Amino acid sequence: MKVSWNGKIISVQPRIRLLRSFDERSHNYMGYVLYVAGEIDGQKREFSVGI
16 A cells, blocks of 8 residues: 655654674664655654655
C-alpha cells in the first residue's frame, strides 16, 4: 500500500552506532534520519523517516 505525502525536509541527522570498550571507542554509520514537516493522507504534521 502506498501512502501519499508531501512536505519539506526540515532536518537531517546521521544515524550512528557507538561502541565502547574498556579503552577505545568506535562508531558505524547506519544511514540518516529525515525530519519532515508536511502532510500524510490529508493530515498536516511533522514526521521522521529513517533511511
